[in-house]
Amino acid sequence: MENQQVLRDEKISKLLLKYSVPAILAMMAASLYNTVDRAFIGSIPNVGALAISGLGVTMPMLTIIGAFAVSISVGGSTNISIKLGENNKEEAEKILGSTFALELVVGVIITIGAIFFLDKSLYMFGASEHTIKYAREYMSVICFGAIFNLPGFSLNGAIRAEGNPKLAANMMISTCILNLILDPIFIFGFGFGIKGAAIGTVICQLVTFIWTSYYFTKGKSTLKLRVNNIKLDKKIVKAIIIIALTPFAMELAAGSIHLVTNKVLKVYGGDLAIGAMTAVTSISLMFLMPIFGLSQGMQTIIAYNYGAKQYNRAKKTLGLALIVSTIILTLGLIAVKLVPELFVGIFTNDKELMELAVKGIDLNLITLPLVGVSILGPVYFQSVGKAKVSMFLTLLRQVILLIPIIYIIPKIFGLNGVWISQPISDIGAMIIVSIFLIKEFKSEKVKTFA
Structure with missing residues (x-):
């Protein structure tokens, strides 16, 4: 009962911190498992x-x-x-x-x-x-x-x-x-x-x-x-x-x-391109894992308050989580743009692979700050019981949009097309998820937020 009262009355920022930090630490630990392997192997x-x-x-x-x-x-x-x-x-x-x-x-x-x-x-x-x-x-x-x-x-x-x-x-x-x-x-x-x-x-x-x-x-x-x-x-x-x-x-x-990505990379860039993408993906996960932890933390808060008809608190939780995620991912983008060699150097000291991965960072991670919307938006719908919408939006960025894009764009731009496929998918996913969220917040039930 005490925990439920906290979820209902505690300040959203404190709740988000309380519920997200353990999840973020766990997600970072899981990510570090793979990062450590790749760093030493490289x-x-x-x-x-x-x-x-x-x-x-x-x-x-x-x-x-x-x-x-x-x-x-x-x-x-x-x-x-x-x-x-x-x-x-x-x-x-x-x-x-x-x-x-x-x-x-x-x-x-x-x-x-x-x-x-x-x-x-x-x-x-x-x-x-x-x-x-x-x-x-x-x-x-x-x-x-x-x-x-x-x-x-x-x-x-x-x-x-x-x-x-x-x-x-x-x-x-x-x-x-x-x-x-x-x-x-x-x-x-x-x-x-x-x-x-x-x-x-x-x-x-x-x-x-x-x-x-x-x-x-x-x-x-x-x-x-x-x-x-x-x-x-x-x-x-x-x-x-x-x-x-x-x-x-x-x-x-x-x-x-x-x-899909490995097969396309093999055609347009060969074995080293697959290695470069492995490094770029590992680097992006360094900044995305805290967002996944944040999503786990906000889920409990949104679900409880939505069920208690405190729609304004549910909306505020999502809004605060989106602000935090955008700040984290923007700082991540700035860091990888300023010193890309430092990040790639964690995984390889091979000159050719380094050049490929740095180019990959330059093109592939440009839309990193937008990804928070694509991750947290679907979790909101999952938290309020709209599982079908949540599943569709979850698969949107990495499957529904990216798979056809990554088959089409490289035919025009070659290896660069592989790198820019993710940003194109990110932009499309962010727009579609935002439309769904705006529509949700304009529904009769959610108008009571104000």
Whole structure:
């Protein structure tokens, strides 16, 4: 009751800070995982440029693994929260066990699939005879780690579901720091190269698995992971999948852009262009991850106040979040424009790759300050219960607009056309999302904002 009163009466700026900061830290930690890998891989002597290009080829496959991990976790955590809200602890523990079991089964399937189809998949995702070695070395280890990565991810989500988001965030941050320590040891100390980066990442995933498993078995958790509950209960799995389908489709659809982009880059720029795009994407994520965390923080505030018919507070939350996101992304753009070599240098010291990536930053990230509207606008509609509108607007920037644009524009402008496809999509998405928001705020219900 006290928490609900805070959501209803507390100053919006304080609420946004309170709910967003843990989410931002967690998102930054998740982003740092990938950034650390790419940074060390890009600095491997003599092969760094091709190695980071090989890592770029793995992005579609990493997205698929992530889609399973995230969607099943969301499906399980949501159902757990519902049962805890109903004060049905026994059923919540059954859902925890089935979620764990489902993630484990998918992890085993991914591992077995990699044994038989890894090379074929990587060639399909844009690998060449020059980059397949590096992509294979990295993904063979990552796919093996799926056996405990996915179950560990679901348990981390369950920690948030039972009301301990700070611990869940601390786990992610701690393992990220561990990854920062392990990567140079395995890559350079043991001379494992790109495979060493994967080993470091998988060890961190194993630590998360052990840590979360201990928490739910021997720790001070509200729920317990019991052996007799670790099974694929048909009814529970169905309930998990029903909720998981939407985030799975969105993750997969959004991730499909990696596959499309790699294929187009291979045609117009070759292997190094894929490596350059990997660096540019990693740099953009440094500034976009706080916006994703901000979106998670504002979602609870908007949903509660919209449900309480305090529409003005819901609108004010979105407005403040848009201002904050625009400031963050504008500062990000200024930084990358002033010292692009400094940012690209995190991922590579190869001169040719550096030149390609700097040119990519110059063209690809020019509309960065506009992206906040495209990210936060759909979350607003999701928060007020308009799921179909939210899904359409979520897929707009990276799928509905970008995929046809990235096939058409490079035919006219070549490699530069690949770089400018994202800004064109950003502008289109920002305009369309803004139109939807304006229309929403002009509706009869929302006129009471004033």
